[in-house]
Amino acid sequence: MQYLLLAIAAMSLIMLALKFFNVKKIYIPQAILVNYACALVIALLSGRDALAATGTADPFANGWWYLALITGLLYFGSMDIMAASTRRVGVSITTMASRTSVILPILWAALLLGEHITGWEVLGVALVLLAFVLIIYRPADRKDTKKGKRERAAAILLPVAVFLSVGFIAVCMKTSQHLIKTAGCYDTDYPVFETMLFTAAFLGAVVYYAVTEGLGAFRPRWKSILGGLCLGTFNYFVTFGLMHGLKYLSSSTFYGIYNIGVVLLTTLVGVAAFGEKLDRRKAAGILFAVAAIFVLGFLGGSL
Numbered sequence: 693m694q695y696l697l698l699a700i701a702a703m704s705l706i707m708l709a710l711k712f713f714n715v716k717k718i719y720i721p722q723a724i725l726v727n728y729a730c731a732l733v734i735a736l737l738s739g740r741d742a743l744a745a746t747g748t749a750d751p752f753a754n755g756w757w758y759l760a761l762i763t764g765l766l767y768f769g770s771m772d773i774m775a776a777s778t779r780r781v782g783v784s785i786t787t788m789a790s791r792t793s794v795i796l797p798i799l800w801a802a803l804l805l806g807e808h809i810t811g812w813e814v815l816g817v818a819l820v821l822l823a824f825v826l827i828i829y830r831p832a833d834r835k836d837t838k839k840g841k842r843e844r845a846a847a848i849l850l851p852v853a854v855f856l857s858v859g860f861i862a863v864c865m866k867t868s869q870h871l872i873k874t875a876g877c878y879d880t881d882y883p884v885f886e887t888m889l890f891t892a893a894f895l896g897a898v899v900y901y902a903v904t905e906g907l908g909a910f911r912p913r914w915k916s917i918l919g920g921l922c923l924g925t926f927n928y929f930v931t932f933g934l935m936h937g938l939k940y941l942s943s944s945t946f947y948g949i950y951n952i953g954v955v956l957l958t959t960l961v962g963v964a965a966f967g968e969k970l971d972r973r974k975a976a977g978i979l980f981a982v983a984a985i986f987v988l989g990f991l992g993g994s995l
Contacts, residue, residue, distance in 0.1 A: 707787050710786075722913055724920065726919075735890050739884075764896065790954075792823060816985075869938045937950075
């Protein structure tokens, strides 16, 4: 249970930190760079004994190394997208988009791995889709200028991008966790996995921002560095909590409690601390999202 609570707290802090960065005008590219450098350093320090013990082994001899690299690149990409989404559409909608992505690993397992999908899971998927439409849909306004139309498109596309990127991360994480649990050893394999993951995320961020931002991304800005250190610490503990929590709880139970906790906590803080507005349509969408996550998490395997 402590791993679950750790993951909920750390993920909520990530979402709120990204909103705080926008409010305080923190330079996001540098904060994300420092974030992954910090997470990588923590991973190296926490796993130094296991890494030293496996130092002469081939890190690519296991069956999950490519998933670690893919997950790392998706980590970076999703963080950049979430930062943009919290800036444009708010923390509550971005959080909902990221958490309802739980349907992707469910559908992936059912369609590609031949796992049985229950009636409750079908209902949960339908509720997720309904919630998603209610929250991101914005009716067209005939008076919209070109700028208004671009903003409306961004308000729809950014949550969709968050949904897809976080969903694919969940698929990769669960697959990696399963492979490590069934064909490896947590004590020796997990430190290698998280080191490869954060290395890929950091190198991906360096290359991307070097191309898109130039030298400006690497010029020290102390507020951005401090923010990145906080974000990197949260990021590390989300990964740690997820990978270890899934050892003791079923995926449906873990992700159910985890996603409901993050959605409710960040929505309440977003409204109370940042003054985000929820109209009736969006509020109904969030209620449907919570209902969907509950159905998928607690009822999904019982019908």
